[in-house]
Amino acid sequence: xxxxxxxxxxxxxxxxxxxxxxxxxxxxxxxxxxxxxxxxxxxxxxxxxxxxxxxxxxxxxxxxxxxxxxxxxxxxxxxxxxxxxxxxxxxxxxxxxxxxxxxxxxxxxxxxxxxxxxxxxxxxxxxxxxxxxxxxxxxxxxxxxxxxxxxxxxxxxxxxxxxxxxxxxxxxxxxxxxxxxxxxxxxxxxxxxxxxxxxxxxxxxxxxxxxxxxxxxxxxxxxxxxxxxxxxxxxxxxxxxxxxxxxxxxxxxxxxxxxxx
Numbered sequence: 708x709x710x711x712x713x714x715x716x717x718x719x720x721x722x723x724x725x726x727x728x729x730x731x732x733x734x735x736x737x738x739x740x741x742x743x744x745x746x747x748x749x750x751x752x753x754x755x756x757x758x759x760x761x762x763x764x765x766x767x768x769x770x771x772x773x774x775x776x777x778x779x780x781x782x783x784x785x786x787x788x789x790x791x792x793x794x795x796x797x798x799x800x801x802x803x804x805x806x807x808x809x810x811x812x813x814x815x816x817x818x819x820x821x822x823x824x825x826x827x828x829x830x831x832x833x834x835x836x837x838x839x840x841x842x843x844x845x846x847x848x849x850x851x852x853x854x855x856x857x858x859x860x861x862x863x864x865x866x867x868x869x870x871x872x873x874x875x876x877x878x879x880x881x882x883x884x885x886x887x888x889x890x891x892x893x894x895x896x897x898x899x900x901x902x903x904x905x906x907x908x909x910x911x912x913x914x915x916x917x918x919x920x921x922x923x924x925x926x927x928x929x930x931x932x933x934x935x936x937x938x939x940x941x942x943x944x945x946x947x948x949x950x951x952x953x954x955x956x957x958x959x960x961x962x963x964x965x966x967x968x
Contacts, residue, residue, distance in 0.1 A: 743939055747803070748805045748806075751879055751881075754901070754904040756807060766957055773957075810928045825927055833887070839919045851893055861876060900962075
């Protein structure tokens with residue numbers, strides 16, 4: 708009799724523990740599904756985020772969709788805007804986020820961050836026919852360069868000392884390249900992966916251009932409005948960390964250079 712009672716007690720405790728675990732898992736899924744909806748902003752900056760066959764794709768876009776699946780969230784709204792407008796909206800509006808953003812010391816206290824996603828090695832590209840050869844930064848600063856207005860590319864130029872009158876500010880990378888191609892500027896600032904993707908997409912002979920200076924390298928993140936709850940940030944960050952192997956495959960699929968992983 709004692710043994711039967713003992714067995715029943717063990718079964719009851721096991722069922723109770725299982726029930727509590729199931730309830731906790733259910734509660735966790737419920738909490739994730741009830742995370743505050745976020746409106747995401749992005750720009751056209753391949754291969755992180757760009758349009759292909761009328762669909763928004765890219766390293767960060769695909770990574771974000773993986774996160775939503777991991778968190779059992781429906782796809783959130785993504786709006787494509789020029790960088791300066793998207794940046795301003797995210798800075799001022801709650802429940803918003805912007806990607807893909809380089810995390811700089813000046814920006815860090817302005818947002819909450821999820822990442823890193825990948826690195827950007829920023830370089831100055833010029834036509835080979837220009838025959839630009841530099842041995843010191845002071846000489847580089849004497850030439851005109853195109854950069855995306857308000858983007859980390861413009862910020863990076865200012866950080867190394869480029870005077871404002873030598874920076875031609877444009878809305879996107881393609882316009883920046885057009886200025887270089889038409890010789891309205893001698894150089895353009897871009898990341899290694901972005902220039903590679905741009906020339907492939909536009910069917911441009913990349914061998915006619917060359918890197919003439921390395922500006923910096925910096926990590927890229929998803930930046931959330933500063934009022935976003937820590938619960939949301941933690942959920943997104945945890946999901947991102949769990950998806951490392953899948954994200955490696957995404958980087959490979961977009962032919963991201965290894966030095967920018």
